[in-house]
Amino acid sequence: MPSRLFAARIGRxxxxxxxxxxxxxxxxxxxxxxxxxxxxxxxRMVVERQRWLDEHEFADLLSxxxxxxxxxxxxxxxxxxxxxxxxxxxxxxxxGFILVPWLAGFAIGLGILEYAQAPxxxxxxxxxxxxxxxLLIATGIRLLLVRRPRLSAVLVAxxxxxxxVFTKLxxxxxVLVLAPFSVALARSEVAGxx
Amino acid sequence: xxxxxxxxxxxxxxxxxxSFGGIPAVLPDLHNFLVAxxxxxxxxxxxxxxxxxQAVPGPNMILMMSFIGWKxxxxxxxxxxxxxxxxxxxxxxxxxxxxxxxxxxxxxxQIVRRGLLPVTVGLVVAGGAVMAEAADRGWPAVALTxxxxxxxxxxxxxxxxxxxxxxxxxxxxxx
Numbered sequence: 001m002p003s004r005l006f007a008a009r010i011g012r013x014x015x016x017x018x019x020x021x022x023x024x025x026x027x028x029x030x031x032x033x034x035x036x037x038x039x040x041x042x043x044r045m046v047v048e049r050q051r052w053l054d055e056h057e058f059a060d061l062l063s064x065x066x067x068x069x070x071x072x073x074x075x076x077x078x079x080x081x082x083x084x085x086x087x088x089x090x091x092x093x094x095x096g097f098i099l100v101p102w103l104a105g106f107a108i109g110l111g112i113l114e115y116a117q118a119p120x121x122x123x124x125x126x127x128x129x130x131x132x133x134x135l136l137i138a139t140g141i142r143l144l145l146v147r148r149p150r151l152s153a154v155l156v157a158x159x160x161x162x163x164x165v166f167t168k169l170x171x172x173x174x175v176l177v178l179a180p181f182s183v184a185l186a187r188s189e190v191a192g193x194x
Numbered sequence: 195x196x197x198x199x200x201x202x203x204x205x206x207x208x209x210x211x212x213s214f215g216g217i218p219a220v221l222p223d224l225h226n227f228l229v230a231x232x233x234x235x236x237x238x239x240x241x242x243x244x245x246x247x248q249a250v251p252g253p254n255m256i257l258m259m260s261f262i263g264w265k266x267x268x269x270x271x272x273x274x275x276x277x278x279x280x281x282x283x284x285x286x287x288x289x290x291x292x293x294x295x296x297x298x299x300x301x302x303x304q305i306v307r308r309g310l311l312p313v314t315v316g317l318v319v320a321g322g323a324v325m326a327e328a329a330d331r332g333w334p335a336v337a338l339t340x341x342x343x344x345x346x347x348x349x350x351x352x353x354x355x356x357x358x359x360x361x362x363x364x365x366x367x368x369x
Contacts (some may be wrong), residue, residue: 032251033354039318040346040353063310064294066317069213070283071255078284079291090288094280098253102276105252106260112246113261120365125249127364130335131357132248133326134342140318141347143311153312160316165323175313183309190305 018052018084024096026050027077031101038073040135043142046080053080055146062143067175074098152189156182198234199267199274206259206278211286217255217279234266248325256280335369 026045033041039062047058061083065075074097081093115121144157156178163174205227213220221244228235243261247254256276263275297303326339342356363369 031253034251034254038253044353059311059314060307062318063307063314064291065287066314067310068283068287068290069211070287071213071217071253071280074253074256074280074284075287078287082288082291083295087288090284094284098256098280101252102256102260105247105250105257106264106272109246109250109257109261110264112250113242123364123367123369124361125245125364126335126369127338127360127362128357129245129248129360130326130338130364130369131342131360133322134339134344135346135353135356136322136325137319137339138322138343138346140315140322141343143318144315146311153315156312157315157319160313161320161323164317164320165327175317178313178316179310182313183306186309187305190308 018050018089020085020088020092022050023081023085023089023093027081027093027096028100030073030077031097032104034073034101039076040139042073042076042080043139052084057083059143059146067179150189152185156185195270195274196267198232199263199271202228202234202263202266202271203274203278206275207282210279210281210283213283217258228262235262239265253280332369334363338363338369 027042030038030041030045043058046052047055053061061076061079062072065072065079068075074094077093077097078090081089081091083089085092112121144153160174160178163169163178205224209217209220209224225240229237229240239262243258247258247261250257256279259279260272260276263271263273265271267274294303322339322343326336338360342360345351345356346353
């Protein structure tokens with residue numbers, strides 16, 4: 001595994017450093033697009049459009065952020081900014097993510113709340129929510145396909161999914177049980193591969 | 195700023211630091227605190243705020259807390275609540291990232307990363323399913339959710355079109 005990571009790094013062209021305004025604008029975009037959850041858009045911007053991180057690096061950051069407190073998407077913003085440009089990068093990315101979108105979202109939201117009970121608006125909201133749910137599901141599936149998925153990884157993902165959706169157990173409990181189990185499984189597989 | 199806004203911001207700052215797995219994980223606690231314990235907002239307010247931030251661009255959960263803060267303490271409350279929800283957790287996140295990145299070539303961390311990934315996938319997909327449950331009221335909506343997932347997985351169409359199509363389907367009264 002280490003040799004593979006190393007090779008991937010050497011193989012890449014030395015890219016010019018990402019500028020702070022570029023980080024600000026990129027996460028401003030992610031935030032403004034982020035209907036129903038910004039994860040879909042963060043991945044699209046950072047991996048597909050800007051190519052600042054590759055699929056593996058993004059999946060790693062997301063794994064870390066899932067186990068940190070706070071709004072996940074804000075954590076990802078901070079981590080991507082910090083990875084590319086340190087503390088000023090984190091600040092620029094977070095400012096882009098929050099300042100303007102917060103003002104816009106707050107103003108629009110107050111307007112919608114006035115009319116939240118209007119039937120047409122309600123129907124549109126329902127349609128957008130249903131589609132947004134599908135996008136989130138697809139983004140999760142894509143994460144699993146980053147590497148050729150191991151059967152054990154698919155099973156762990158399926159168990160995490162089923163427990164959360166069908167049993168309504170507290171998230172913290174689910175994570176505290178499943179994460180060590182999954183790590184132990186990965187450890188035994190790595191050991192077994194030698 | 196009124197005293198209730200300060201209490202709310204303090205409560206949110208604590209929730210921010212313990213909200214492992216994201217803010218939606220602490221919504222039940224917050225709901226209990228605001229509606230049952232303090233009686234600051236109604237059940238209906240809470241549901242409306244949640245629905246609206248799903249349909250508005252921007253940082254959803256930060257906005258939701260700002261709407262709650264606004265209801266309780268006006269503009270000052272809105273700003274304080276918004277800040278309380280991300281400043282503590284983002285600071286913690288930055289520190290954690292620095293440690294994590296410094297140790298990234300350690301063998302144990304590679305194993306931990308490999309183990310955490312499938313759990314993360316399960317959480318993300320479950321998040322989508324829970325959202326679908328909240329939004330979907332019948333098989334047309336379920337079909338829409340599955341269709342949107344299929345389009346994102348198999349094409350490079352900008353997801354905004356998928357969301358817009360969802361809105362149109364809803365507006366036509368097909369759901």
